Amino acid sequence: MAATRTQVYLTKEQRELIDQIAESEGLTMAEVVRRALEAYLVQAVDPNAALQGTFGAAPDLDVPSRDEWDSG
Numbered sequence: 001m002a003a004t005r006t007q008v009y010l011t012k013e014q015r016e017l018i019d020q021i022a023e024s025e026g027l028t029m030a031e032v033v034r035r036a037l038e039a040y041l042v043q044a045v046d047p048n049a050a051l052q053g054t055f056g057a058a059p060d061l062d063v064p065s066r067d068e069w070d071s072g
Contacts, residue, residue, distance in 0.1 A: 008033075
């Protein structure tokens with residue numbers, strides 16, 4: 001694994017929780033952080049894909065004409 005060193009600031013509570021997890025699972029703090037970050041990144045949503053996924057989702061939607069957009 002090629003890695004780069006990165007510095008982040010954690011709250012006292014975050015650090016304590018990470019330390020608890022690391023100790024209970026026999027991992028280093030760095031490994032706990034890497035696993036948490038990887039889990040987050042896997043769930044991250046690509047906004048373009050999300051937008052494409054909604055195309056045609058409401059074909060019966062009644063959209064006002066452009067003339068009505070600024071009349072509110």
